[in-house]
Amino acid sequence: MYSIEVSSLSKSYGDTTAVDGIDLKVEKGKIFGFLGPNGAGKTTTMKMLTTLIPPSSGTMNILGIDGTKAPLEIRKKIGVVLQQPSYEPTLSVEKSLEKYGMMWNVDKKIRKIRVEELLVAFDLVDIRKKKNDDLSIGQRRRVQVAREFMHDMDLLFLDEPTVGLDPSARRGLLDFIKSKVKDGLTIFFTTHILEEAEYLCDDIAIINKGKIIAVDTPDELKNKFGREKTIKIHVSEQENISALLSAIPGCIIERDSGVMITVRSSQSEQVLQDVLKILASNGIAVEDLSVVPTSLEEIFLSVVKSSNA
Ligand SMILES: Nc1ncnc2c1ncn2[C@@H]1O[C@H](COP(=O)(O)OP(=O)(O)O)[C@@H](O)[C@H]1O
Numbered sequence: 001m002y003s004i005e006v007s008s009l010s011k012s013y014g015d016t017t018a019v020d021g022i023d024l025k026v027e028k029g030k031i032f033g034f035l036g037p038n039g040a041g042k043t044t045t046m047k048m049l050t051t052l053i054p055p056s057s058g059t060m061n062i063l064g065i066d067g068t069k070a071p072l073e074i075r076k077k078i079g080v081v082l083q084q085p086s087y088e089p090t091l092s093v094e095k096s097l098e099k100y101g102m103m104w105n106v107d108k109k110i111r112k113i114r115v116e117e118l119l120v121a122f123d124l125v126d127i128r129k130k131k132n133d134d135l136s137i138g139q140r141r142r143v144q145v146a147r148e149f150m151h152d153m154d155l156l157f158l159d160e161p162t163v164g165l166d167p168s169a170r171r172g173l174l175d176f177i178k179s180k181v182k183d184g185l186t187i188f189f190t191t192h193i194l195e196e197a198e199y200l201c202d203d204i205a206i207i208n209k210g211k212i213i214a215v216d217t218p219d220e221l222k223n224k225f226g227r228e229k230t231i232k233i234h235v236s237e238q239e240n241i242s243a244l245l246s247a248i249p250g251c252i253i254e255r256d257s258g259v260m261i262t263v264r265s266s267q268s269e270q271v272l273q274d275v276l277k278i279l280a281s282n283g284i285a286v287e288d289l290s291v292v293p294t295s296l297e298e299i300f301l302s303v304v305k306s307s308n309a
């Protein structure tokens with residue numbers, strides 16, 4: 001069962017193709033991470049999927065409903081937290097939640113219970129009487145995300161919900177989302193932070209320049225791209241080491257400042273042996289050497305970079 005099924009979906013703004021023929025399938029009850037750098041097309045995709053803007057072309061089926069034919073049907077069943085702030089300046093935190101529940105026709109008793117639940121879950125108890133205008137950006141964002149949980153829904157769209165949150169609020173939000181998915185909710189979550197997607201998501205699609213360049217589970221992404229290690233070599237004298245090392249199979253030279261050289265490889269053990277052999281046979285002394293797993297952030301950047309090439 002898919003909650004989202006999208007085929008050849010595109011959106012152009014004049015000459016700009018913001019989303020360029022993407023295919024997507026999101027299984028019911030899963031957290032789907034939509035990951036990409038700024039300007040990649042995440043928000044535009046989300047706006048189409050939530051029927052806020054019409055696609056230029058392509059088809060989309062949301063919760064079994066044709067997105068171009070019955071957008072209002074879809075909107076009744078989904079929750080959406082957009083990237084831009086949205087709040088009523090003079091309303092208090094608890095009133096914001098309460099009012100949002102009313103808008104969705106949530107029964108009064110249930111509203112009351114949910115407000116209390118969400119105030120606790122989003123760490124808003126101490127500021128429940130404060131007006132939105134008097135909140136920090138992070139606090140406002142927490143209210144904005146929290147209120148979406150006032151109503152029942154089958155599918156929730158979150159556009160970069162953790163931007164502006166401190167690390168503990170960030171972790172709190174991710175864990176809250178996880179707990180909701182256990183109850184059967186499906187989530188479409190955009191972020192430009194790979195660690196976040198890895199922590200939260202069952203599947204991740206990476207989008208760049210409007211095109212999807214990888215879709216997989218976080219583990220598979222790491223397997224495919226993450227076996228790499230980064231080797232940093234510090235030598236005592238300026239030498240043209242790149243030229244010497246470029247012949248080693250599977251060795252990617254990343255930076256060379258003369259005395260500091262950084263290489264990456266998925267066969268790091270073999271490459272390391274070759275590097276040491278070559279340096280020794282050329283009489284080059286090694287001051288310092290380190291081998292570390294290439295970070296997820298670097299994997300993400302290198303996948304994006306290779307798709308730009
Ligand atoms: N309303 C708009 N009019 C013109 N161009 C837009 C509009 N919205 C987005 N774009 C452009 O479309 C591209 C994708 O933007 P967006 O979907 O906001 O990316 P992301 O959310 O991944 O940062 C960018 O080049 C952006 O400048």
Ligand SMILES: [Mg+2]
Pocket residue numbers: 042043044083159
């Ligand atoms: Mg965006």
